[in-house]
Amino acid sequence: MSKFEFITNDIKGLVVVKPMVFGDDRGFFMETYHKEEFAKGGIDKEFVQDNHSKSTKGVLRGLHFQTENTQGKLVRVIKGEVYDVAVDCRPNSETFGKWYGVTLSEENKLQFYIPEGFAHGFLVLSDEAEFVYKCTDVYNPNAEGGIPYNDETVKVIWPEIDCEIKTSQKDAKHTPFARQKFEFFERY
Numbered sequence: 001m002s003k004f005e006f007i008t009n010d011i012k013g014l015v016v017v018k019p020m021v022f023g024d025d026r027g028f029f030m031e032t033y034h035k036e037e038f039a040k041g042g043i044d045k046e047f048v049q050d051n052h053s054k055s056t057k058g059v060l061r062g063l064h065f066q067t068e069n070t071q072g073k074l075v076r077v078i079k080g081e082v083y084d085v086a087v088d089c090r091p092n093s094e095t096f097g098k099w100y101g102v103t104l105s106e107e108n109k110l111q112f113y114i115p116e117g118f119a120h121g122f123l124v125l126s127d128e129a130e131f132v133y134k135c136t137d138v139y140n141p142n143a144e145g146g147i148p149y150n151d152e153t154v155k156v157i158w159p160e161i162d163c164e165i166k167t168s169q170k171d172a173k174h175t176p177f178a179r180q181k182f183e184f185f186e187r188y
Contacts, residue, residue: 003031006041011088011095013188014118015043016102017074017111030109032076033134043113045072047134054079055124055131058163060149062121062171063087063156067184068143070116072136080129081105082122083159087147087177090117090188097177099156117188119147123158123165146174153177 005018017038019030031037038044055061063085065071075084085101103125104110114120122131147154149167154177158165 002037002040003034004037004041006043008042009100011086011098011100012093013115014086014100015041015113017041017043017113019109019111021109032111033074043074045136047074047136049135049138050132051135052130052132054128056128057124057126058161058166060121060123060158060165060167060171063119063147063149063151063174064121065089065119065145066137066140066143067145069137069140070184071139072113072115073120073133074111074113075104075120075122075131075133076109076111077104077106078130078132079106080124080126081107082124082129082131084112084122085120085156085158086112086114087119087154087156088117089119089147089180089182090185091182092186093117093188097154099154101156115188117185121149123161125159125161144170145180146171147177147180148172148174151177
């Protein structure tokens with residue numbers, strides 16, 4: 001019996017991972033990654049870097065990608081709640097330009113695998129959130145790219161929140177989806 005449920009959707013490659021959680025009055029235990037189990041679930045990748053961020057309500061990070069050292073990401077929330085989004089930037093994909101979103105929280109303990117060839121971002125829904133993720137390649141600051149969170153072509157529907165959305169200055173300057181070629185993702 002697997003310790004994980006791998007839930008697919010209409011966009012090939014995106015997988016929501018539901019771990020088996022063992023809990024009692026003392027707390028809980030769960031595995032968050034198991035190489036062989038993930039390979040059976042279709043995620044046969046080597047992760048080389050772990051990251052951890054903390055953000056407050058209304059912070060929107062993304063939608064990010066790298067043009068070199070492209071990264072697959074296995075993401076989860078260990079405190080709070082976020083709405084996590086992946087946008088298919090693979091020019092040869094049937095779902096090019098489509099997006100998928102899922103709520104990740106410390107309560108539901110879901111994880112989301114976003115393979116190479118996608119832009120990724122999240123909006124913090126709780127007062128604060130801690131977000132952790134594994135990457136299949138290292139961060140390359142010289143290869144940063146992105147799509148505006150409110151891009152008119154992609155049209156992500158973000159949840160409504162009772163505060164202003166806060167982005168970084170860098171994220172506010174991303175090139176619109178329709179003006180990007182994404183040739184660096186043609187191999188995916």
